[in-house]
Amino acid sequence: xxxxxxxxxxxxxxxxxxxxxxxxxxxxxxxxxxxxxxxxxxxxxxxxxxxxxxxxxxxxxxxxxxxxxxxxxxxxxxxxxxxxxxxxxxxxxxxxxxxxxxxxxxxxxxxxxxxxxxxxxxxxxxxxxxxxxxxxxxxxxxxxxxxxxxxxxxxxxxxxxxxxxxxxxxxxxxxxxxxxxxxxxxxxxxxxxxxxxxxxxxxxxxxxxxxxxxxxxxxxxxxxxxxxxxxxxxxxxxxxxxxxxxxxxxxxxxxxxxxxxxxxxxxxxxxxxxxxxxxxxxxxxxxxxxxxxxxxxxxxxxxxxxxxxxxxxxxxxxxxxxxxxxxxx
Amino acid sequence: xxxxxxxxxxxxxxxxxxxxxxxxxxxxxxxxxxxxxxxxxxxxxxxxxxxxxxxxxxxxxxxxxxxxxxxxxxxxxxxxxxxxxxxxxxxxxxxxxxxxxxxxxxxxxxxxxxxxxxxxxxxxxxxxxxxxxxxxxxxxxxxxxxxxxxxxxxxxxxxxxxxxxxxxxxxxxxxxxxxxxxxxxxxxxxxxxxxxxxxxxxxxxxxxxxxxxxxxxxxxxxxxxxxxxxxxxxxxxxxxxxxxxxxxxxxxxxxxxxxxxxxxxxxxxxxxxxxxxxxxxxxxxxxxxxxxxxxxxxxxxxxxxxxxx
Numbered sequence: 001x002x003x004x005x006x007x008x009x010x011x012x013x014x015x016x017x018x019x020x021x022x023x024x025x026x027x028x029x030x031x032x033x034x035x036x037x038x039x040x041x042x043x044x045x046x047x048x049x050x051x052x053x054x055x056x057x058x059x060x061x062x063x064x065x066x067x068x069x070x071x072x073x074x075x076x077x078x079x080x081x082x083x084x085x086x087x088x089x090x091x092x093x094x095x096x097x098x099x100x101x102x103x104x105x106x107x108x109x110x111x112x113x114x115x116x117x118x119x120x121x122x123x124x125x126x127x128x129x130x131x132x133x134x135x136x137x138x139x140x141x142x143x144x145x146x147x148x149x150x151x152x153x154x155x156x157x158x159x160x161x162x163x164x165x166x167x168x169x170x171x172x173x174x175x176x177x178x179x180x181x182x183x184x185x186x187x188x189x190x191x192x193x194x195x196x197x198x199x200x201x202x203x204x205x206x207x208x209x210x211x212x213x214x215x216x217x218x219x220x221x222x223x224x225x226x227x228x229x230x231x232x233x234x235x236x237x238x239x240x241x242x243x244x245x246x247x248x249x250x251x252x253x254x255x256x257x258x259x260x261x262x263x264x265x266x267x268x269x270x271x272x273x274x275x276x277x278x279x280x281x282x283x284x285x286x287x288x289x290x291x292x293x294x295x296x297x298x299x300x301x302x303x304x305x306x307x308x309x310x311x312x313x314x315x316x317x318x319x320x321x322x323x324x325x326x327x328x329x
Numbered sequence: 330x331x332x333x334x335x336x337x338x339x340x341x342x343x344x345x346x347x348x349x350x351x352x353x354x355x356x357x358x359x360x361x362x363x364x365x366x367x368x369x370x371x372x373x374x375x376x377x378x379x380x381x382x383x384x385x386x387x388x389x390x391x392x393x394x395x396x397x398x399x400x401x402x403x404x405x406x407x408x409x410x411x412x413x414x415x416x417x418x419x420x421x422x423x424x425x426x427x428x429x430x431x432x433x434x435x436x437x438x439x440x441x442x443x444x445x446x447x448x449x450x451x452x453x454x455x456x457x458x459x460x461x462x463x464x465x466x467x468x469x470x471x472x473x474x475x476x477x478x479x480x481x482x483x484x485x486x487x488x489x490x491x492x493x494x495x496x497x498x499x500x501x502x503x504x505x506x507x508x509x510x511x512x513x514x515x516x517x518x519x520x521x522x523x524x525x526x527x528x529x530x531x532x533x534x535x536x537x538x539x540x541x542x543x544x545x546x547x548x549x550x551x552x553x554x555x556x557x558x559x560x561x562x563x564x565x566x567x568x569x570x571x572x573x574x575x576x577x578x579x580x581x582x583x584x585x586x587x588x589x590x591x592x593x594x595x596x597x598x599x600x601x602x603x604x605x606x607x608x609x610x611x612x613x614x615x616x617x618x619x620x621x622x623x624x625x626x627x628x629x630x631x632x633x634x635x636x637x638x
Contacts, residue, residue, distance in 0.1 A: 092533040095531060109528075110525040110547070111547075112546040
């Protein structure tokens, strides 16, 4: 893991806007700013955690990163290669190296195909293998993710949620990708199963030298797996930095509130933390507030925050915060 | 299941039409005005000279209720109505099932393409189907039949002669395409945004393969449900066209043409028109009941309904 290498994935001011309604509907055409001006750099071998509450654009960003959505603005570079505007056919070789695991394994596996067939699909499309070679590779992958060889012929509904997610992971790593985008891979699972999947992902990262972008709203999971985290609020990144530093000393008022909400097992009464409760709701991404997006709910907002939007700037080596008045880091 | 049994009984009866004709020793396509048959040792002419008025015209033989011997009587050409019923049913069934296959293939293809590719493809295809849909089915079918019935169709190397049974098959097959394409398109649209299709796109699976391997297997239940319901609709349409003499052409028979033959004999021999009418009603009802049952069994939450909502 050398930090000076070319980043495996880089976004430059990436934005995704959805139009809803038409010129003829009562409110006219409106635009949802789902992802707004995100610049993120992911280096080989690291795990970048992407956190934020529901609806902040994490999943949209994930789908932009693998080009399941077209990008409205900005640039997306994969291993130095600009893939912002590549067509489906041009993307095909990129897809071998850039994979995704979806949140809900019962929705992301075709209910009418056997799991062995599902895992073999990427091999059939990309790899020039004989059918015996494919069978062999599928067996290898099943072993790698902890499924039994005789599971190959079963249908997805015959599995538990955790096993299904293992199938989803096997499919994603079938082609030995460089980067895997994990879109809330454990949110749909029971807590005990979550730990198994998280451990499996960590093992696979070691064995296959994978880079992860790990999206979750469960901060304790993210903290456990990530080397670096980025906090999102209303489509933008508000804070970014090494995982432990951000968790122990969050600089942005939103990160502070978010991290204070993580339940912890109190071991000593002296360690009692103050819970920051935010007032109000997340504003609609249809009409984001002027100035700093967070100002209507921010406990430390001043006049400047209402008019001027803070940029994501580096305050300390590796720590970036988008706030005019960050807590000292 | 009882409905299916009734329908299958009709199918087997019709399939045995050539056997019945040979056993009864009648040619259902040849007019036999001067034939004489023997019933209970008595010779009875098939066509009876009218005794009223000026003594002109003939009244065909009424039902004898003897299987193999003008069971349902004769029609105005002196032909065995029972044998014609079976042959006609065979034609009706063949045409409606071939048309069903045609409708399902065209409708599924249109629905898959429109739903999956979206954008301009969807707009053009959907508007074209809307135009088809905008015509009353029978008006469209009748117009198409009238245009093609005299000359047949000749597109490139494919030539269909004017008397061919393929003509009603193609016409009926085409007019019902929007009925199938619409619901299929809706389903494909929903499936296209499902996560497993997203996952397949993300794996770099080419579009046609996604359609074939991921989407098509998920709409097969809908297609299966469509089969009996479309069959029933097609049978009705086929009978209507044949009744108007723009479907099956004489001397070939179909239930529709037999009703037409019976029209002139409605006062003297009502059974000639009544029998095929009953056959149509029973088959269509059986198919509809079976289709509804099939839908409930396969997909209780399905919203597929034939006809316009």
